[in-house]
Amino acid sequence: MSLPFPPVAPGSGLAEKCPVRDVLDRIGDRWSLLVLLVLAPKTLRFTEVKRAIGDISQRMLSQTLRTLEKDGYVTRTVYPTVPPKVEYCLTELGGSLLARIAPLVEWANANHDQVRAARDAYVPPSSATPL
Amino acid sequence: MSLPFPPVAPGSGLAEKCPVRDVLDRIGDRWSLLVLLVLAPKTLRFTEVKRAIGDISQRMLSQTLRTLEKDGYVTRTVYPTVPPKVEYCLTELGGSLLARIAPLVEWANANHDQVRAARDAYVPPSSATPL
């Protein structure tokens, strides 16, 4: 087994201030990554993002976009027209984050079958070897 | 703005069968990534993993390791000794996944400050410009 990794901070309680955790806690929710992905090709309006994802509720999209904006991953531009028009666009920060996630996405696409196979093949420990 | 990304699957309802989501749903929880990280350098016993992380409960560690094992990211080896001894080790699949996460970890470490700064500088929309 290779160990493609620098040592994690030694000692105890590394979860709290760990930057990866802080980033992943946001990106790792149900929708953030997906929103970043659909925004990657081009700037989109609220409804366009919603349509692109399909099964996200208005509430969660709004909330997710707000958080992404807050963390500096997307910009929110309001045009004072009627009806209102709001555009969301990846920032450089968001783009650079997404670039690091790209390999992960490719990996997931390539290895998803293997993971699913592992899940299917899995037998829980101590089945008590019944009959 | 650059767009360092292939287009996401068009149409609707892409969340369900999206491999990235399926992978991230596991890795994105509170502990999975951390466990993978501490296992990266070397095989560890249950208690060693627990100590390495510090503030994970026995319940969550057990549960997390089980899921990681089920997905094929770690192996679980039981030595029929007394007291019992169980070792956890990254599989190749887990190692390759971790390799794709490495850039993300580095990014997080490098840009954490910027994200935090963005959060602090953020002002919610329509503050109603009070006084």
Next chain:
DNA sequence: CAGCATCCGGTTGGATACTG
């Protein structure tokens, strides 16, 4: 040592209804 079972509070996120 390495867990599992139970309880139980906080958070996540969906459905719905309403607003500028």
Next chain:
DNA sequence: CAGTATCCAACCGGATGCTG
């Protein structure tokens, strides 16, 4: 169109106590 507010169910995860 682009949200906000409210309600509510499901799930996550911590604390504790008990086993082989």
